[in-house]
Amino acid sequence: MTETSANIQRLVARHPFPGADPAGLQELLHRGDEKFLTASTLLCGEGQPSDAMYVLLDGQIEVTRKDATGQPRALTVLHAPALLGHMGLIDGSNRSATCRAKTDVRVIQFTRTRYHDLVEDRSRLGATLRRLLCSSLSGQLTGGNARVHALLSEIAPSEVTDKMEHQDDITREDLRQAAGVLEGWKIDTAGVDEVQVVETEDTKRARAHYARRKT
Amino acid sequence: MNDVEALANLYMFRSVSRSDLSELCALAPPTTFKQGHVLFRQGQPADVALLVIEGRLIAEVSGGEAVKTVGDIRAGEIVGERALFSRGGRRSATVSAAEGSRCLLLSWDSMERGSHNAAIVSIERHLLGSLSRRIRSTNGVIQQAWKEADKIERNEENQTGPSTLRDRLRSLWGGLR
Numbered sequence: 474m475t476e477t478s479a480n481i482q483r484l485v486a487r488h489p490f491p492g493a494d495p496a497g498l499q500e501l502l503h504r505g506d507e508k509f510l511t512a513s514t515l516l517c518g519e520g521q522p523s524d525a526m527y528v529l530l531d532g533q534i535e536v537t538r539k540d541a542t543g544q545p546r547a548l549t550v551l552h553a554p555a556l557l558g559h560m561g562l563i564d565g566s567n568r569s570a571t572c573r574a575k576t577d578v579r580v581i582q583f584t585r586t587r588y589h590d591l592v593e594d595r596s597r598l599g600a601t602l603r604r605l606l607c608s609s610l611s612g613q614l615t616g617g618n619a620r621v622h623a624l625l626s627e628i629a630p631s632e633v634t635d636k637m638e639h640q641d642d643i644t645r646e647d648l649r650q651a652a653g654v655l656e657g658w659k660i661d662t663a664g665v666d667e668v669q670v671v672e673t674e675d676t677k678r679a680r681a682h683y684a685r686r687k688t
Numbered sequence: 689m690n691d692v693e694a695l696a697n698l699y700m701f702r703s704v705s706r707s708d709l710s711e712l713c714a715l716a717p718p719t720t721f722k723q724g725h726v727l728f729r730q731g732q733p734a735d736v737a738l739l740v741i742e743g744r745l746i747a748e749v750s751g752g753e754a755v756k757t758v759g760d761i762r763a764g765e766i767v768g769e770r771a772l773f774s775r776g777g778r779r780s781a782t783v784s785a786a787e788g789s790r791c792l793l794l795s796w797d798s799m800e801r802g803s804h805n806a807a808i809v810s811i812e813r814h815l816l817g818s819l820s821r822r823i824r825s826t827n828g829v830i831q832q833a834w835k836e837a838d839k840i841e842r843n844e845e846n847q848t849g850p851s852t853l854r855d856r857l858r859s860l861w862g863g864l865r
Binding site for chain 2: 488489490491492560563564566592593595596597599600603604606607608610611612613614615
């Protein structure tokens with residue numbers, strides 16, 4: 474088995490969905506453009522328009538984002554296989570982070586036009602892309618929410634709650650990590666939660682809090 | 689109003705034909721739940737997602753003796769979609785009918801069999817949008833908390849007192865205790 478086919482199988486295993494099979498994903502990847510980047514090459518820059526999404530098949534990509542002072546901060550390093558850049562195509566937002574090849578990498582690029590064609594497609598290829606992305610987003614949200622709740626809620630599992638009770642502080646690094654996960658740059662397969670906890674009473678109160686402060 | 693017409697009124701199905709919606713109803717049979725009926729229980733194996741056709745569901749999470757309401761699911765919304773994208777997952781919340789409700793029961797199998805159905809395609813596109821919005825929404829709150837935490841930490845460098853960043857974050861979230 475080649476490294477590429479092994480990574481395709483890993484991708485399907487990591488993001489399961491109805492009808493998933495490695496051959497179908499391989500066929501989907503043939504619809505994209507294969508690109509090779511040498512180490513240190515910029516793939517996409519924070520704030521730029523989202524013009525493509527990528528499937529990382531070989532190598533590593535470093536993800537950074539500017540902090541409040543404008544200094545780039547490392548969020549995570551993506552290891553193949555991974556999906557990246559899809560959030561901006563789904564919701565039309567600009568790049569929220571900078572991605573740079575940490576090693577020599579090989580990616581499959583789906584331009585915005587091709588992405589939209591496939592997302593509308595009723596064939597097996599379209600279903601494969603939509604479901605792969607849904608599975609990835611669902612896993613990201615689940616993992617992210619679990620981390621947020623482990624950090625901030627007393628509903629966290631008892632072992633986490635116990636840890637929090639004895640923890641002096643939640644560090645800013647914890648928050649950065651949580652934010653990085655939620656932004657979709659880090660794949661977290663630990664969560665088994667299903668109902669995503671987002672608009673909780675707590676976050677509603679937080680929003681009301683900010684709204685009051687603005688006025 | 690029959691199920692196909694009720695589905696046709698939902699935004700996500702605005703361009704889906706009646707025949708595709710009819711097929712969707714065969715793949716994912718609509719089911720009625722009385723007010724108060726518990727559809728999922730936290731910790732149970734997850735096997736189906738629910739698309740609300742009519743009515744309203746409520747999602748609650750319990751931890752210790754506390755119960756928190758974490759979701760209010762209305763017509764045109766989907767809950768429990770993790771069942772469609774993982775094997776062997778368990779419910780992380782209890783979902784019950786806040787009022788008499790009618791829902792489609794979407795299973796892994798129904799999605800697989802309905803891959804070419806335009807209504808299933810619309811459900812998947814709806815999920816892409818809603819999942820990304822929820823990730824952005826959560827991320828926005830965390831980013832704001834992060835900024836607040838930075839401010840708090842800078843202010844506290846010149847102050848003494850027992851308040852930790854964790855305490856302040858708890859406070860920021862509206863008080864979790």
